[in-house]
Amino acid sequence: MADNIRTLAAQYFQLVDPPHLSLPPDNVLLRPEVQTALYEHMFDESLTPLPPTTYRTRILKLLIARLENAIKDPEEDEILDDLMSCWGTLLAQPKPSAIEAAQQLSHVKYTAPLQTQSATNSTQPQSSSPSESAERTVITVESRGVILSGGTTGNRTWEAALHLGSFLASPAGKDLVHGKRVIELGAGTGFISLLCARHLGVHSVVATDREPVLIENMKECVRLNSESSAKDSVSASTDTGRIPMYPAIWDWGTPLQKTDDMSPLGEDEALRFDVALGADLIYDSDLVPLLLSTVRDLFENYGVKQFIIAATLRNEDTFNTFLRGCETNEFKAEHLPFESTSTEEQTGFFHSTSIPIRTYRISRP
Numbered sequence: 001m002a003d004n005i006r007t008l009a010a011q012y013f014q015l016v017d018p019p020h021l022s023l024p025p026d027n028v029l030l031r032p033e034v035q036t037a038l039y040e041h042m043f044d045e046s047l048t049p050l051p052p053t054t055y056r057t058r059i060l061k062l063l064i065a066r067l068e069n070a071i072k073d074p075e076e077d078e079i080l081d082d083l084m085s086c087w088g089t090l091l092a093q094p095k096p097s098a099i100e101a102a103q104q105l106s107h108v109k110y111t112a113p114l115q116t117q118s119a120t121n122s123t124q125p126q127s128s129s130p131s132e133s134a135e136r137t138v139i140t141v142e143s144r145g146v147i148l149s150g151g152t153t154g155n156r157t158w159e160a161a162l163h164l165g166s167f168l169a170s171p172a173g174k175d176l177v178h179g180k181r182v183i184e185l186g187a188g189t190g191f192i193s194l195l196c197a198r199h200l201g202v203h204s205v206v207a208t209d210r211e212p213v214l215i216e217n218m219k220e221c222v223r224l225n226s227e228s229s230a231k232d233s234v235s236a237s238t239d240t241g242r243i244p245m246y247p248a249i250w251d252w253g254t255p256l257q258k259t260d261d262m263s264p265l266g267e268d269e270a271l272r273f274d275v276a277l278g279a280d281l282i283y284d285s286d287l288v289p290l291l292l293s294t295v296r297d298l299f300e301n302y303g304v305k306q307f308i309i310a311a312t313l314r315n316e317d318t319f320n321t322f323l324r325g326c327e328t329n330e331f332k333a334e335h336l337p338f339e340s341t342s343t344e345e346q347t348g349f350f351h352s353t354s355i356p357i358r359t360y361r362i363s364r365p
């Protein structure tokens with residue numbers, strides 16, 4: 001698949017807003033082979049998981065308008081029959097209201113950024129070129145348009161998680177978690193844990209959040225990603241095809257409990273970890289002391305050696321409260337040198353970079 005169609009398809013399955021899609025120029029879209037690729041990689045009904053009807057309709061409408069605009073010679077140029085018949089099918093389907101559509105839970109497929117040949121300073125084997133590497137995808141179930149619902153902000157995947165995912169999917173990031181026992185704090189949709197379990201070769205990842213509804217949702221995502229991984233024999237993570245991810249309720253400040261699902265981890269090892277991960281957990285200065293005491297708890301009682309956290313710097317004061325708290329607790333806070341790729345140049349895990357996002361490694365000297 002040509003790079004421009006690959007990027008567009010990856011954005012489409014991530015339900016990226018139409019103004020932010022990387023659309024090829026109209027004259028390129030009109031080429032028969034490009035229209036065939038659009039149909040086969042985006043609109044063929046056999047693709048799974050398909051984006052919601054409302055979103056598919058919006059995108060196909062946009063593409064058809066661009067194609068019509070590009071037609072110069074009606075005798076020669078035409079819109080592919082398969083695209084037009086898909087358009088007819090979509091128009092005939094009932095649509096939810098705009099509010100219902102925004103709140104609807106959808107399957108969202110995230111595609112990891114392509115790895116470049118220069119990214120070779122890793123102990124893990126790498127593919128020799130992007131085109132040879134299989135796509136690394138993660139499926140979540142979430143409401144992309146919802147910021148706060150049912151008292152939690154965890155119903156959608158946040159920019160800091162996509163940034164942290166981009167880092168972890170890089171050779172240097174993968175080295176931090178490969179073969180390790182990982183725990184994620186405030187996992188929300190479970191995006192980071194799913195990535196670790198499905199593609200980064202972790203020994204295991206316990207994905208925690210305080211919201212039971214999010215934990216149930218993550219269990220469904222473990223099932224979906226295990227099935228999808230089993231279909232893709234290259235990335236099948238275990239002999240059974242089940243990805244090694246264990247969602248568990250954990251409200252910071254309380255003891256973490258072993259769940260029945262964790263039995264494959266062993267009696268003594270289930271609650272021992274090497275690395276903790278967290279994305280977008282520093283958004284309220286009132287939460288910072290509890291977060292820091294939880295990090296201390298992880299170091300002292302759960303074997304954790306380092307905590308990798310990505311933070312969106314919405315409020316410098318809140319973030320500085322966290323850094324000062326690290327000093328008070330005698331934690332070492334290292335800013336990891338991973339910069340966001342500009343939105344125009346992103347090839348996967350697409351996210352806004354309008355507010356800076358930083359990644360830190362917290363450890364005890």
Ligand SMILES: C[S@@+](CC[C@H](N)C(=O)[O-])C[C@H]1O[C@@H](n2cnc3c(N)ncnc32)[C@H](O)[C@@H]1O
Nearest residue numbers: 153154157158161186187188210251252279280
């Ligand atoms: C902004 S969301 C981030 C979700 C996810 N990490 C991401 O970046 O997409 C914050 C998450 O932290 C969880 N959270 C907040 N306070 C918590 C606490 N005291 N104990 C456990 N989880 C908590 C919330 O339920 C929510 O899922």
